[in-house]
Amino acid sequence: MKKKRLGRGVIVLLFTFLALTLSACGDPRLTTFSPNGTNAEESLYLIKLSAYIMFAVMAVVFVLLLYVIIRFRAKSDDTSIPKQVEGSTLLEFIWTAIPVIIIIFLAVITINMTFSMAQDHSEDPDAVKLEVIAHQYWWEFRYPELGIVTAQDLYIPKGKKIAATLRGDDVIHSFWVPNLTGKIDTNPGYNRDGTLQNVNRFTFDSKTTGIFLGKCAELCGPSHPLMEFKVIALEPADFEAWVAKMKEPVQVKGQTAVQGEKIFQQNCAACHAVDASDQAKRPGPNLANIGNRLTIAGYLPAETEADMRESLVKWIEEPNRYKPQNEQATVKTVVMPPFKDKLSKEEMNELIDFLLEQKQYDPANFKIGTEVK
Numbered sequence: 001m002k003k004k005r006l007g008r009g010v011i012v013l014l015f016t017f018l019a020l021t022l023s024a025c026g027d028p029r030l031t032t033f034s035p036n037g038t039n040a041e042e043s044l045y046l047i048k049l050s051a052y053i054m055f056a057v058m059a060v061v062f063v064l065l066l067y068v069i070i071r072f073r074a075k076s077d078d079t080s081i082p083k084q085v086e087g088s089t090l091l092e093f094i095w096t097a098i099p100v101i102i103i104i105f106l107a108v109i110t111i112n113m114t115f116s117m118a119q120d121h122s123e124d125p126d127a128v129k130l131e132v133i134a135h136q137y138w139w140e141f142r143y144p145e146l147g148i149v150t151a152q153d154l155y156i157p158k159g160k161k162i163a164a165t166l167r168g169d170d171v172i173h174s175f176w177v178p179n180l181t182g183k184i185d186t187n188p189g190y191n192r193d194g195t196l197q198n199v200n201r202f203t204f205d206s207k208t209t210g211i212f213l214g215k216c217a218e219l220c221g222p223s224h225p226l227m228e229f230k231v232i233a234l235e236p237a238d239f240e241a242w243v244a245k246m247k248e249p250v251q252v253k254g255q256t257a258v259q260g261e262k263i264f265q266q267n268c269a270a271c272h273a274v275d276a277s278d279q280a281k282r283p284g285p286n287l288a289n290i291g292n293r294l295t296i297a298g299y300l301p302a303e304t305e306a307d308m309r310e311s312l313v314k315w316i317e318e319p320n321r322y323k324p325q326n327e328q329a330t331v332k333t334v335v336m337p338p339f340k341d342k343l344s345k346e347e348m349n350e351l352i353d354f355l356l357e358q359k360q361y362d363p364a365n366f367k368i369g370t371e372v373k
């Protein structure tokens, strides 16, 4: 009696532990279970289809198992050896054929959908062309047909195909926006003739407007988990407005900001542009619209102006503290230097006033992960 109760207690404990740990799993902003794009819908369909088939197989197996356990259990007075069965061609045929049929069925559907996700829309005049370049530990987005370069926040029009080519600048990264599309690797490397090697292509879309969280999904160094980005899906007309606004240079107004611009030119402009039409291959992210970024450096809070200011100061003073780099030399050679001892408090404030004036387009009061009507 005592033994039994203990056993049950252990099981209850185990399940409580599992329920508690698993309930902490899963960020609602990073889930494949609420798809907003075609690719994500297809992935969820495949997940559900294979899960349902698995449950059906399990149900059949468990029913048969229970039936056999009960129907053929040994009676206490029966010591005889049961009838020995060695091989049954019919049974073996059935339990080989059924899984083969299931696997062929799943394979046909999976391969079909995988190829549909890999469709190349680079020649489609209706598709928005996008170049994704992944760096340790940030994302660069170039729109070759629109002449715009951005970083970290990726703006797209709702309902349109986004024809993307993807590559890595240093090591392999992986582009992943769970609400919109499955993962795709961004590979580095050049051919002997200097052309890019292993560039991946794929197409995705968002069926709704909203802000979706993206992640690097390939371990790429110590700051890999901080390599986040956002996709901001706007109504097509708003996207047009974004394009036009991003191309307009910002007129710096405040007196301190004008001072800050000089500091920026001296210390930062070699690596960063503040103009979204800057096509130069600079080592740092394009800082156009930085005053409206949803986060700083991909993850530091920027919800209010005070948050934004605090995050910018922290980042500019000690970038290495907020995104640790590899200690050994890697392919990546350019990292942002700390400015803690290089700029006075006053200079830092002026610099930040300048950065905060870089506001080309405000994605309004969007919240990450919410659908915006």
Ligand SMILES: [Cu+2]
Binding pocket: 134, 135, 136, 137, 172, 173, 174, 216, 217, 218, 219, 220, 224, 227
């Ligand atoms: Cu990465």
